[in-house]
Amino acid sequence: xxxxGVILLVVICILSFQTASAQLIGQAHVxxxxxxxxxATTVTSGGxxxxxxxxxxxxxxxxxxxGGGYTIIPAGVYNLDxxxxxxxxxxxFSEQGYNSAFGSGKFSADGLSGSTTTILAFDIxxxxxxxxxxxxxxxxxxxxxxxxxxxxxxxxxxxxxSPTATLKGNTDFKIGLIIFYGAAWKITSMLQPFLQxxxxxxxxxxxxxxxxxxxxxxxxxxxxxxNIEAGMRVTL
Numbered sequence: 001x002x003x004x005g006v007i008l009l010v011v012i013c014i015l016s017f018q019t020a021s022a023q024l025i026g027q028a029h030v031x032x033x034x035x036x037x038x039x040a041t042t043v044t045s046g047g048x049x050x051x052x053x054x055x056x057x058x059x060x061x062x063x064x065x066x067g068g069g070y071t072i073i074p075a076g077v078y079n080l081d082x083x084x085x086x087x088x089x090x091x092x093f094s095e096q097g098y099n100s101a102f103g104s105g106k107f108s109a110d111g112l113s114g115s116t117t118t119i120l121a122f123d124i125x126x127x128x129x130x131x132x133x134x135x136x137x138x139x140x141x142x143x144x145x146x147x148x149x150x151x152x153x154x155x156x157x158x159x160x161x162s163p164t165a166t167l168k169g170n171t172d173f174k175i176g177l178i179i180f181y182g183a184a185w186k187i188t189s190m191l192q193p194f195l196q197x198x199x200x201x202x203x204x205x206x207x208x209x210x211x212x213x214x215x216x217x218x219x220x221x222x223x224x225x226x227n228i229e230a231g232m233r234v235t236l
Contacts, residue, residue, distance in 0.1 A: 029231025
């Protein structure tokens with residue numbers, strides 16, 4: 001009984017130390033997403049599947065985000081942070097792919113508009129962070145997490161010189177791995193500007209950008225994106 005009591009006391013002391021040392025983390029950032037969407041595109045119309053050619057829809061888009069987290073293992077040199085990062089971006093993959101296949105500016109010249117894809121990403125990021133005594137102001141981290149991405153594509157509209165029509169857009173949900181690494185610089189114990197890099201690797205490479213009986217478009221090779229973020233982190 002005495003031994004069990006000693007063990008319980010040690011556990012309580014460790015938890016108390018961690019609670020006292022743990023940090024709440026908040027951050028905001030801006031950046032760029034580099035999409036490498038390039039490959040065969042299929043069209044399903046009236047139950048018939050046909051090839052629409054190779055669309056190079058790779059695009060660089062502006063990205064904004066906010067995040068927060070908690071230090072679950074504060075242990076001096078090594079720390080483990082659990083972070084949630086929410087990102088928003090928007091890209092014209094349909095227009096980019098169409099112009100790559102048929103010529104620059106062809107999308108607008110054919111009377112096409114819309115079909116813009118917005119991307120809302122939720123990244124769960126266990127970050128392994130180091131406190132370097134040789135460089136006390138530099139705080140590097142790295143980790144492997146999960147990324148949940150909602151791709152919402154607006155309706156594609158056509159008009160003169162093309163026949164007037166509307167092709168219904170689609171919302172596609174993708175889950176993938178995210179490899180991330182970065183570093184912050186301590187201005188104060190609370191304020192830390194940072195730079196971070198992310199590689200998103202989706203479990204499925206197909207991206208459906210329309211869902212309409214008259215034309216369901218699927219880009220068959222959408223390998224994810226590379227992200228660069230710069231922002232400010234606040235620790236409490």
